[in-house]
Every structure is written in C-alpha cells, then in structure tokens.
Amino acid sequence: MKNSIMTLFSVSILLSTIAAFSHAAEVATLRDNTSIDTQKQPKAMPNVENTDIKHQRNYPMQPPIIPHKVRNYQIDLKVNKCMSCHSRKRTDESQAPMVSVTHYMDRDGNFLAEVSPRRYFCSQCHVPQLDTEPLVENTFVDMDTLMKEKAQKAKAEKE
Template sequence: MKLMQLVSLAAVMSLSLGVNAESVPEDKISTLRQAPLNVESTPPRMQKVMNTDVKQTRNYPMQPPVIPHKIDGYQIDTKVNKCMSCHARNRTKESQAPMVSVTHYMDRQNNFLANLSPRRYFCTQCHVSQLDAKPQVENEFVDIDQLINSEAKH
C-alpha cells in the first residue's frame, strides 16, 4: 500500500515539475529587475541615509520606530550594542535620545528585567534607517484614520 502511495506521489511530482519557467512568456513575468538574469548589470548608486535626527511619524500601529540618523559603523553583536550608548534608560539624560521602550526590558513572560532583553538586543532586526530614495513601487497605503474619516463623510 505504501509503495503505491509513493509511486503515485512520484508521478504527481514529475508532472508538476514538467512545467518550467520557459513556458511563461517574458512579458507576463512581473519583476523589479532592470536586466535579464544572464546579464550582469551595473548596480544603482547607494542612496544617502536620511540623517535628520527628527522623529518620524509611524505609518501603522505597533510599527517599530525608524532610525532617523546614520548607523554606519555601529557595532551590534553579542558583546557590544552601540545603540544603547545613547538609548539606554541610564544614558538618555546626557544624550537626549529617546529611551528604548520598556517592552525591550521584558522577557517572554512579561517579567521586567534589569538589562535589555536578549530577544530585543539586536536593534536592526526591527528598526531601520531611512534612505533618501525614490520608491520602486508606488505606495497606496491608506491609514485607518483616513478610512474612518472617508466612511464618516459618506
């Protein structure tokens, strides 16, 4: 019985693998690439990092704040976290940087810790610097407040 199941599974897989990408016309493939895969194109210039130190509005609830300054050369590894030299709760008075959220000092059971939680230690997992770059895809995002206001008008 199991042998028949394996044989039928193998037959289905071979049929599904028989359809390859070459059967799809090139004009039907959606891609952001500017050149075919077999051509080595010149990469675009790196965009400048916005370095304004101005706090930016979040686009949606619970969005991690973006980093409003350059972080080139910041060491963030298991031994050192350069971000915490300004954003730790005991350093914000002299740095005038916002303190990291209290959630960064909580473990998985919501117990408060004396130090930064290991699961929140690597800042760039969630927080990113912003580039002064033209978006590759138009943003059609509509904030919930705009949706509520438009519904109220109608």
C-alpha cells in the same frame, strides 16, 4: 501502456515549457528586460537619512525607523552601541528617546534591570531610513491621528 503515458506526460511538459517561454516577455523581472548575457549597471545605493527627525509609521506596530546613520555600530554579545544613547541611564545626556519599556521585559512580562536578551539586537527590527521615494502609495493613518481627527470632529459638532 506505461511508455505511452510517459511520452504523453513528456510532451505536455514540453508544450507547457514552450508556452511559458513564449509569454516570458510579459513577465516583470528584476533585470528590467536586460538580456541574460548582458551585465546591467546596478543603480546607486540610496543614502541613509541622517536628520534625527522621527518618521511616521507605515503600518500598525511598526518598529520605529532609525533616523540616523548606524554604519559601523557595534552590536554583539559584549557591546550594544545603540544603548550608549538610548538606554534609561543615558537619555538625559544624549537627548535620544529611551527604548520602549517593553524592551526591559522578559517573555513572562517581568521587568528587568537591563534590556532583555530577546530585544538586545536592535537591527533585527529597527532599520535606518533611506533617502528614497516610496515604492507604493501608503494610506495608513496611525491611531494618534485618528483620535485627534475624532476629537476635532466632536468639538466642531458641539460648536
């Protein structure tokens, strides 16, 4: 009895594997229908935008995107290159936006003199913008835009 159950189980696994491989052509892969024994030429890496133009966010609470190159920026326990422009003390000179005041708060909401250790490694949340087309359509509208549209609609109704 036990052997017949194991045989039945093995046959069902074999049949499901065969069925899966017969439908493999329908499954999208990262190889784009390139056979497994062929090495595909990788696509070129997109360039990082270096325009210093602030981009609109793609979803609520998205950390701002870095609008410039950051290759070879040193960010470790001793040095944070980002803060050479974005710290409170340097924004007048650099004309870069200051990091959010939330970066100067500890987990209990107390304000600190320096950037909080939990917010020190910028590239954990912030990434450079690449010069590419979006992979999917995004219909997100930020709160500021919604509020402006509402104010304009209210103004138009009054007139």
